[in-house]
Amino acid sequence: MPVVKSPLSETDRKTVGDALQGALVDLLDLSLVAKQVHWNVVGPRFRSVHLQLDDVVDTARQHSDTVAERASALGVNPDGRAATIAKSTAIASVSEGWIKDVDAVKTLVDALGVVIGRMRERIEVTESPDPVSQDILITLTADLEKHAWMFQAESA
Ligand SMILES: [Fe+2]
Numbered sequence: 001m002p003v004v005k006s007p008l009s010e011t012d013r014k015t016v017g018d019a020l021q022g023a024l025v026d027l028l029d030l031s032l033v034a035k036q037v038h039w040n041v042v043g044p045r046f047r048s049v050h051l052q053l054d055d056v057v058d059t060a061r062q063h064s065d066t067v068a069e070r071a072s073a074l075g076v077n078p079d080g081r082a083a084t085i086a087k088s089t090a091i092a093s094v095s096e097g098w099i100k101d102v103d104a105v106k107t108l109v110d111a112l113g114v115v116i117g118r119m120r121e122r123i124e125v126t127e128s129p130d131p132v133s134q135d136i137l138i139t140l141t142a143d144l145e146k147h148a149w150m151f152q153a154e155s156a
Pocket of ligand 1: 054
């Protein structure tokens, strides 16, 4: 007997659970990548990029909690363990050491691009089984796309 009774059918619960778990991993890794770059960025644009990266961290952390708790509400156990993130993230790992401001911006453009692509796939697959989860994914993707716009504007 499951602890939390899901409002979804077993098939839909699996589809939506996978989408939410994938979103959780992507957001957690995005927050880690953004912090890593926040600490290691150097160059003339240090201050603006450094501060901007914490905006991304805030967005990623806030939405990671929302998707994890949505999973729990559906009776799906969220898994935010380090090993799980390392195993299933699609964001390229950041090399160690200082990172030039232009490369920092490029790193975020790439990371956000990957995550947004995956989020848009999740928006598609959750539409019919669970519009409530889909709404959460749409909201967070809009925030990610705003960050992506700003980093792209900086690399023009
Ligand atoms: Fe900081």
